[in-house]
Amino acid sequence: MTVIIAFLANVLVAIAKTIAALVTSSASMVAEAAHSWADAGNEVFLLLADRRSAHPKDARHPLGYGRRAFVWSLVAAFGIFTAGAIVSVMHGIQELGADEPVENPQLAYLILGISFVLEGASFVQAFRRSRRLARERRASTWDFVLGTSDTTLRAVFFEDAAALIGLSIAAASIGLHQLTGVAVWDAVGSILVGLLLAVVAIVLIGRNMAFLVGTTVTREEWRRVGAALLELPEVERVTYLHVEYVGPNRLFLVAEVDLAGDGREHEVAWRLREIERGIETHEVIEKVVLSLSVADEAALEFGHRAAS
Known part of the structure; x- marks a missing residue:
């Protein structure tokens, strides 16, 4: 309009x-x-x-x-x-x-x-x-x-x-x-x-x-995305996070996460895909790619939790 x-x-x-x-x-x-x-x-x-x-x-x-x-x-x-x-x-x-x-x-x-x-x-x-x-x-x-x-x-x-x-x-x-x-x-x-x-x-x-x-989101927006990931009950840690614009108000998100529990490989793969699908229902998310963190990688700090 x-x-x-x-x-x-x-x-x-x-x-x-x-x-x-x-x-x-x-x-x-x-x-x-x-x-x-x-x-x-x-x-x-x-x-x-x-x-x-x-x-x-x-x-x-x-x-x-x-x-x-x-x-x-x-x-x-x-x-x-x-x-x-x-x-x-x-x-x-x-x-x-x-x-x-x-x-x-x-x-x-x-x-x-x-x-x-x-x-x-x-x-x-x-x-x-x-x-x-x-x-x-x-x-x-x-x-x-x-x-x-x-x-x-x-x-x-x-x-x-x-x-x-x-x-x-x-x-x-x-x-x-x-x-x-x-x-x-x-x-x-x-x-x-x-x-x-x-x-x-x-x-x-x-x-x-x-x-x-290729332009990434601002530092504050990056923190909000990271905090939102940590709000998911399945996610314990985030060790890598990249959020890039792929269109007006459209985001491409790549992250490495540590999931709660210690499930078998096929179970973990299924859980990751379910989390991706859930995140992609958000109106500004175009695509999400999640992978597992390595145990000795440091967790990222985002400063605050996402608002409930």
Whole structure:
């Protein structure tokens, strides 16, 4: 729903900005129009990311299709860079020598104001959701958005935040052009919007590449998983634990455990498989692989027990 709202807002805003850019001949408005069309196109990639990554795991993909979300989100981030950042910077550079006045600036301000309201509504929804999830994980909103495996939420959050900043830059640039009569301010506004989009694109590209290469959970989340394992009545010790993201909010868990009792080999193998199946019923667990600990291996300490 977050992506759909952002997509509808961006399409409406892009149409309005395009009309304003044609009427006003403002370089900043051209940059903002390119910005919104790039965002609207990127929302399509994000919707594809959600759909393609939701396919259940099969024999060829035992860890599921979750990493597809990171691939499509990476494509969307490149779209911000090429269709938004490069176009805005290049157009601004081309307009540095222009001296035409901004025509009908009142229309530009009106469109920018309406766009700010629409983009603001989308951002507020993304921010509220991010803040709620951050509180559940006992993290700051900023740290959560940067570190979350929910690449769609992060993309919408950053795109909407950049949109609000870009709108402010465009309004200030047109205002300075009006006040001073110097057209270079309008061109500078276009360049600044482009540089802003480049920064956002680089951040999103970096985060998606990190998850594609392989990213483990935070230390606190690792402790929670370990404590949850120890809460199982069959598990006495955990000597190795690896938890990695294989998709948005999807985890691959590998652990070495010491089971209670001293059963025969086939009994132990059956118990391990039953424990794996039980853990895999959790909504965020994609796959679990458990093996037995060696007797002389040290037990891991997780700091606290899982909440009952």
